[in-house]
Amino acid sequence: MAELGHVRPQTMTFDEPLPLRSGNRLGPYELKVETYGQLNAAKSNAVLVCHALNASHHVAGTYEGVDKSEGWWDNLIGPGKPLDTDKFFVIGVNNPGSCFGSTGPMHANPATGQVYGADFPVVTVQDWVDAQSRVVERLGITQLAGVLGGSLGGMQALDWSLRYPERLRHCLAIATAPNLSAQNIAFNEVARRAIITDPDFHEGHFYRHGVIPKRGLRVARMIGHITYLSDDVMEEKFGRQMRAAELGYSTQDIEFQIESYLRYQGDKFSEYFDANTYLLITRALDYFDPAREHGGDLSRTFAAARCKFLIASFTTDWRFSPTRSREIVKALVDNRREVSYAEIDAPHGHDAFLLDDPRYHGVLRAYFERMSQEFAA
């Protein structure tokens, strides 16, 4: 299997402000975008990949001169890979409000000249999809072959199918849900409280104080990490392994390897992730609920969809369990939409959508191959 090799992000500037669900407007704004492969003459082979919390436009390939700079879904996307860049033109967009280059809380508010910080407007999944649709337009693409995403990215793919039904032929939504459960919201809220109550948060204007609410970010990431992994995989990977042969009888020192792992993940995350972005993205997750406008009726909601669907879930994912994916499948079947559903027996919990489990990648490879026949003919 060949590799994509070096890739480069591009910056797209949008002078026309983006109207947001909150009633605010964002703009002028910039978005970081990467594309891989070639857009065919008919402009019919483009796949948009939507990212989740801790990811960006850098979906695949590497950056020249930067070690370990593989994109976050590089195992899936490239020449000969399941999403084959020899056939497809793949687009990654960093959503506004993120902290990986697109206009976000770390940038200056054009209205004031000050860094946005907590004043960055609340963004929703719909706002992101609207921003992505402008990118797609600018690339000269009228209809996408597909929109693909996992987790929060899957919610964006679903939103595309509902609000831009004629502009995609396939929606591929992996390890996602039609909305967050109370438990999902609860975990988000605890993580947010950890950040907001960190004295270094300064009501979201910590940049001005030259500090970062790292304590809160660490705790937020540790909580997140527990929910990404299955109970089983955590047990298998760490179990009750001790760091030393004997108990140290300490409440503060590391005794168990799982503690060491979580602290490491928290520390690493707090070095690069923006606290305001964390709040914005978890809130976008909380708010996503397309059935809300339809009295909570998901079947009525999906009556708007026109494309074909691949829905996939993982048996050990307790964050977005298969039950939630089946709700989507049922709503699609109720509307006689064409839907393929794969419930993959994988041990890795929610994280599975980022891993290269052979059954999972087999499903995606087969689906993309079938998709490619539509424009190869």
Place this chain on the structure above:
Amino acid sequence: MAELGHVRPQTMTFDEPLPLRSGNRLGPYELKVETYGQLNAAKSNAVLVCHALNASHHVAGTYEGVDKSEGWWDNLIGPGKPLDTDKFFVIGVNNPGSCFGSTGPMHANPATGQVYGADFPVVTVQDWVDAQSRVVERLGITQLAGVLGGSLGGMQALDWSLRYPERLRHCLAIATAPNLSAQNIAFNEVARRAIITDPDFHEGHFYRHGVIPKRGLRVARMIGHITYLSDDVMEEKFGRQMRAAELGYSTQDIEFQIESYLRYQGDKFSEYFDANTYLLITRALDYFDPAREHGGDLSRTFAAARCKFLIASFTTDWRFSPTRSREIVKALVDNRREVSYAEIDAPHGHDAFLLDDPRYHGVLRAYFERMSQEFAA
């Protein structure tokens, strides 16, 4: 059903220091104790009730002149209740290290005259059981009719059966586990990090600074609370209920009722619970692992037990799932011990052990009635 009425705690002072698993010694020390009902002439009708994280010696009854002062297991214990104080003599002991009156981190270290704070020695389930056994001795009781506990209290009941096998006839361990899983330890560790990294923690000596690490305690309690409830009951109780009719588009204000509920629980807890106690008790949970001395073999571990057992679990408890209780049952069956096992289909998650689900209380009532026939004869 009559009520127990007003009860009073007593204070027992122990001059002989308690040797701890860590190699330290605690003492002299005091323990708060409550008893209900009458010890019979044969001293054969005593049941010791062990408490979990957020509880104490005040197991049942009320305090005179104090509203809403029911003990934490008052629905179970009293005249005519499943653990019938007309038949049984019930003992509640506040464990050392707790923050409800027994010697703990908020008290003065006799060696220095200073408040212990973070210098309070690490205590284990075994240390607590040793302390409880001295209380039982002082009450003149050679053999307990039973030891009862849920969650961390259940671990203490199991430990009694292993290390004081001749001193109890029945071990009743509810919603517990033979040790914590990696995921359990992970949740404890995040909660501890939230407390320890709160700038008001001052390395555990916050009393000297006149502050309380409330931010950390709030986050710790919110995390705990999510794990006490089942996903289903949270969905049923809160779902995606909004506080207002319209979205407020805010990352910091309360939007969903579940957020309001969790913040309230966190606030309330931070008003009365001691941060050092939180660290100590979660660490005792982490450490409990009686099979560790037997190469992880639970069957070999329970070869030491002599009493009869009631093991009970709840189907929706994902903190201490039925699977973990079945491990205990298997080890007991391997040793041909007499064990009753009830897996109760209750919606409330781990919290169920504190609630008065009729099937659950029915099981306990039947078991205690059988127990009472042993000494009524």
